[in-house]
Amino acid sequence: MTRLREYLRPNTVDQALAAKQERGTTARYLAGGTDLVVFKPADVTCAIDITRLDLAGVHTENGALVIGATTLLRDIERHPAVAGITAGALLEALRETGPWLIRNQATLAGNLCNASPAADSAPMLLALDAELVLSDGRVIALDRFFVGPHRTILRDELVLELRLHPRDRAGSYHKQARSKSDIALVDVAVTARRENGRFTEVRVALACVAPTPIRARETEALLEGRAVDEELLSAVERSVRQEIRPIDDWRTTAAYRSHAAGVLTRRAVAALAAK
Numbered sequence: 001m002t003r004l005r006e007y008l009r010p011n012t013v014d015q016a017l018a019a020k021q022e023r024g025t026t027a028r029y030l031a032g033g034t035d036l037v038v039f040k041p042a043d044v045t046c047a048i049d050i051t052r053l054d055l056a057g058v059h060t061e062n063g064a065l066v067i068g069a070t071t072l073l074r075d076i077e078r079h080p081a082v083a084g085i086t087a088g089a090l091l092e093a094l095r096e097t098g099p100w101l102i103r104n105q106a107t108l109a110g111n112l113c114n115a116s117p118a119a120d121s122a123p124m125l126l127a128l129d130a131e132l133v134l135s136d137g138r139v140i141a142l143d144r145f146f147v148g149p150h151r152t153i154l155r156d157e158l159v160l161e162l163r164l165h166p167r168d169r170a171g172s173y174h175k176q177a178r179s180k181s182d183i184a185l186v187d188v189a190v191t192a193r194r195e196n197g198r199f200t201e202v203r204v205a206l207a208c209v210a211p212t213p214i215r216a217r218e219t220e221a222l223l224e225g226r227a228v229d230e231e232l233l234s235a236v237e238r239s240v241r242q243e244i245r246p247i248d249d250w251r252t253t254a255a256y257r258s259h260a261a262g263v264l265t266r267r268a269v270a271a272l273a274a275k
């Protein structure tokens, strides 16, 4: 098995990009290392440490929450603006993205760039219309970022920052796992505004039920402009099961994931309606 045998620590984004372009797919950027160093992909021989690139920090800008790519999950959790977003559902999703020892080392951008189908932060970020600002100047909707299991649209580009757009929406997040420190079996996030008892700007997103984290757009459309009652909740449960493509693996079965995705989405919508 190939091992990491070269470690670079550039001081500027340009130096990091040049090092990556020179080495191509045999090099990877290293943020917290809680995926890269643990799993050491067989074809990767060089780690390019990006923690000196001055990319850490959280601020708000025109209603968006802007998170620098090397900001640790714990530092995002502690930012005063975060607790109020989606009435605490974002904070809950961040806290479910690994145990706290890991969150002291890991970055949110790393969770997305690793592109696990089970990335716990991804559903809530999809439900907040997250965008990624790349080193080539492009701004990419998170919805267009994932390509397949552990694959994204990135080639040699760096993610410089994430932008979240809460737009005063309330939110609800559910992670189903065997224990707090296990990888999820199903993740669901729902965000929406409520106007005159009806949902608007609805977002429904899930992880662990398809090759990538996904938005359930037909279920979103079902909820848009509607008041929530038992009939609608049952329709949501059926709709979300039709939109997902879960698989059997050693953690659980496709049948369980399908059942849980329906039930958890129903609960998330009901919880949102009750807020």
Ligand SMILES: Cc1cc2nc3c(=O)[nH]c(=O)nc-3n(C[C@H](O)[C@H](O)[C@H](O)COP(=O)(O)OP(=O)(O)OC[C@H]3O[C@@H](n4cnc5c(N)ncnc54)[C@H](O)[C@@H]3O)c2cc1C
Pocket (backbone or CB within 6 Å): 028, 029, 030, 031, 032, 033, 034, 035, 036, 037, 038, 050, 069, 070, 096, 097, 098, 099, 102, 105, 106, 107, 108, 109, 110, 111, 112, 113, 114, 118, 119, 120, 121, 154, 157, 158, 159, 160, 181, 182, 183, 184
């Ligand atoms: C014990 C343990 C428990 C865990 N629990 C969970 C959990 O409950 N839920 C969960 O979702 N994950 C979990 N993880 C996985 C991991 O901690 C997270 O995915 C974490 O957020 C990864 O961030 P990082 O900064 O460590 O990424 P790294 O390991 O440094 O990088 C991950 C990948 O992203 C790329 N990358 C990182 N930053 C950038 C950037 N700015 N631009 C371009 N590419 C970049 C790297 O090249 C690499 O391919 C766990 C890991 C461990 C070891």
